[in-house]
Amino acid sequence: MSTSTQVFTDSAGLQERIARFQKTQEAILGQVRRVIVGQDEVIDQVLVALFVGGHCLITGLPGTAKTLLVRTLSQALGLEFRRIQFTPDLMPSDITGTDIIEEDPGTGRRTWTFVPGPLFANVLLADEINRTPPKDAVGAARSHAGALLHGPRQHVHHQAAVFRAGHAESHRA
DSSP states (O other): OOOOOOOOOSHHHHHHHHHHHHHHHHHHHHHHHTTOOSOHHHHHHHHHHHHTTOOEEEEEOTTSOHHHHHHHHHHHHTOOEEEEEOOTTOOHHHHHEEEEEEEOTTTOOEEEEEEEOGGGSSEEEEETGGGSOHHHHHHHHHHTTOBOOSSSOBOOOOOSEEEEEEEGGGGOO
């Protein structure tokens, strides 16, 4: 697999791209700041993670708009947002999705249909991941590359970012 990168040798082309990027960034910030107030540093850091294709751990006290921030950012960018609430009873299929049997009312024929889980979203928020048993955390990591269920292999669409949120006091050593 090869990736082509366009290199700009002329400074005018580079300056134009930088100006366009800054304009886009300001538009995104304007949309997000309509909903999230007083969290400018956090918004900037989350945007940096998103722009560089990274993932982000967001910690804070309950009620500090961690989920709202990620959801609002996803909406501003037109990306699909999904959230996984990690709990002790979380099953791997709650992350990857599941196969269901559907019956055609006309013919009575049954078919397997895959219903994708939150893993297939562009922006995924793994909320309170520190509260889940290790088996589920490992399952989430394994399923990140793709999920093999009853039918053909399902490929995860390109994810812009994975965000993990948790309470600040739960991350102390």
